[in-house]
Amino acid sequence: MNIGTKIVAIDYEVAKNKITNDNLTKILDTSDEWISTRTGIKERRVLSPNETSADLGVRAAKNVIKRANYNGDEFDMIIVASSAPEEIYPSVACRIQGEIGAKKAACFDIKAACAGFVYALNTAQAFIKSGLYKNILIVATDATTKFTDWEDRSVCVLFGDGAGSAILRANENEDDILAIDLLADGTCADYITLTTKGTHCPLVNEENQEIKPYIQMKGKDVYKFVMQEIPPKLEELLTKTNKTISDIDYFVPHQSNQRMIDALAQRLEIEESKVISNIEHYGNMSAASIPVAIREAVDEGKMKLPATVMLSAFGAGMTAGNAIVKLEKNI
Numbered sequence: 001m002n003i004g005t006k007i008v009a010i011d012y013e014v015a016k017n018k019i020t021n022d023n024l025t026k027i028l029d030t031s032d033e034w035i036s037t038r039t040g041i042k043e044r045r046v047l048s049p050n051e052t053s054a055d056l057g058v059r060a061a062k063n064v065i066k067r068a069n070y071n072g073d074e075f076d077m078i079i080v081a082s083s084a085p086e087e088i089y090p091s092v093a094c095r096i097q098g099e100i101g102a103k104k105a106a107c108f109d110i111k112a113a114c115a116g117f118v119y120a121l122n123t124a125q126a127f128i129k130s131g132l133y134k135n136i137l138i139v140a141t142d143a144t145t146k147f148t149d150w151e152d153r154s155v156c157v158l159f160g161d162g163a164g165s166a167i168l169r170a171n172e173n174e175d176d177i178l179a180i181d182l183l184a185d186g187t188c189a190d191y192i193t194l195t196t197k198g199t200h201c202p203l204v205n206e207e208n209q210e211i212k213p214y215i216q217m218k219g220k221d222v223y224k225f226v227m228q229e230i231p232p233k234l235e236e237l238l239t240k241t242n243k244t245i246s247d248i249d250y251f252v253p254h255q256s257n258q259r260m261i262d263a264l265a266q267r268l269e270i271e272e273s274k275v276i277s278n279i280e281h282y283g284n285m286s287a288a289s290i291p292v293a294i295r296e297a298v299d300e301g302k303m304k305l306p307a308t309v310m311l312s313a314f315g316a317g318m319t320a321g322n323a324i325v326k327l328e329k330n331i
């Protein structure tokens with residue numbers, strides 16, 4: 001028997017605190033006009049100090065479990081895509097497992113930055129195809145605003161906090177993941193970094209160095225990388241599935257910058273009405289961007305199901321993950 005992967009349901013949760021571009025002008029030398037025209041972002045969500053990306057992930061997990069009418073103990077595995085969790089251990093997956101009663105589930109986190117959801121999708125698919133696991137919960141959660149320097153106007157205006165979730169199930173023969181492709185290029189590792197390098201040990205640290213765990217980004221290099229690497233990979237996926245761009249009902253790119261979304265859509269020659277974007281309201285929510293964009297588009301009637309959907313995610317590493325998936329009516 002050929003084991004396929006069914007995408008059972010997709011859901012999300014975003015942080016509650018809404019910060020507009022005008023709010024940011026109170027703490028930064030910036031303007032709504034600069035941010036809107038360069039990025040398409042108007043507002044973003046920011047977690048409260050006592051909340052963590054695991055808390056957001058738990059809420060996204062509970063939402064998708066309710067939507068799919070699952071019980072926590074039905075999961076064999078929880079895969080969390082989270083690249084800057086507040087705790088190095090335990091894993092975010094274990095935190096979520098404890099809150100949803102998924103006693104039987106193996107749990108681990110993967111770190112592929114903004115490409116995390118597609119990396120998790122492919123990892124889950126591989127476990128399902130192998131026959132080892134049947135029901136897998138994926139949560140993509142990032143609270144990136146905790147790691148942005150709020151005095152660095154070129155970075156902090158871009159990000160927001162959110163979590164997306166999906167349930168995948170083993171399915172006889174049919175696979176909702178029609179094609180998927182992951183890539184990484186460590187020669188570009190310095191394009192986006194978040195480091196805690198240094199030491200606190202007073203016997204070693206003679207210089208009393210200051211450790212600043214903030215995101216550093218070479219924005220122009222990131223932009224170039226995406227425009228060079230992503231379009232040919234998406235073309236390859238179309239060829240692999242014997243499809244042309246007109247067979248794609250919707251394109252859901254990583255929500256990093258509206259200009260990048262527009263440029264990718266233009267290169268693909270896909271109609272504007274098929275391109276899903278919610279960056280205006282959330283900014284870049286890292287791994288959560290794609291599942292949040294899908295759920296919201298379906299709920300708002302912008303995405304009609306069933307549909308063939310092309311996903312494209314990219315981020316620090318540099319990492320990227322592209323996929324063509326089938327989304328059924330009741331996801």
Ligand SMILES: CC(C)(COP(=O)(O)OP(=O)(O)OC[C@H]1O[C@@H](n2cnc3c(N)ncnc32)[C@H](O)[C@@H]1OP(=O)(O)O)[C@@H](O)C(=O)NCCC(=O)NCCS
Nearest residue numbers: 030031034038114153154157219220222223256257314315
């Ligand atoms: C970040 C990004 C919007 C910057 O746009 P850009 O056109 O490259 O802008 P630059 O960095 O060249 O900055 C241009 C000027 O605007 C200024 N500037 C930067 N951020 C600003 C802000 N928030 N408000 C006002 N001015 C700002 C810079 O200081 C610079 O001023 P200068 O010319 O006097 O030095 C763009 O490079 C980008 O989106 N890159 C991709 C990043 C990304 O998506 N990363 C995540 C991928 S997962």
